Amino acid sequence: MSERYMIYALARPWTLQDYTVLLDTAASFCDSLILVSRTPLSLEGEDLLRSLAPFLVNKYRAVVWPGTRLIGSETAEINKFHLTHGSLAVLRFTAHSLWDWLGPRYPEDLSFLRRSGSPWFVSITHEHDAFFKLVGKEREAIETVFGTGSLVLECEDQCPEETF
Numbered sequence: 427m428s429e430r431y432m433i434y435a436l437a438r439p440w441t442l443q444d445y446t447v448l449l450d451t452a453a454s455f456c457d458s459l460i461l462v463s464r465t466p467l468s469l470e471g472e473d474l475l476r477s478l479a480p481f482l483v484n485k486y487r488a489v490v491w492p493g494t495r496l497i498g499s500e501t502a503e504i505n506k507f508h509l510t511h512g513s514l515a516v517l518r519f520t521a522h523s524l525w526d527w528l529g530p531r532y533p534e535d536l537s538f539l540r541r542s543g544s545p546w547f548v549s550i551t552h553e554h555d556a557f558f559k560l561v562g563k564e565r566e567a568i569e570t571v572f573g574t575g576s577l578v579l580e581c582e583d584q585c586p587e588e589t590f
Contacts, residue, residue, distance in 0.1 A: 543589030
């Protein structure tokens, strides 16, 4: 029987320091990241995507990405990048808060993916929502860096098989 993914939110409002800790920690669990464009981006957003181009895994249009499923005929551009020191440096230079990832200035919904493609961290920035999809002892590891009691259990993952 496989372990169940559980959804955990940060038990406090996200701070600038928490965003830095997220970036510092993501590479220990993940090997890729996703950024989404739903509308044409600003010049800053286009510059960001050019800076991340060397790390691009693929780019495609879709109605589903971590944490979101569009209804109707609208699609969004999904950009998947390798998670490396270089791509993390671009993220650090560009945004100083998790909530900076908001269109049309920048792509939205920063998410980090495990090697399997399953989401480890998901943000829905226009809703000011973010959560971890954790399994096994990952919760303890995350609380080691964010602080004891920093996570609150939301629910069991309803889409444990999703990969991107």
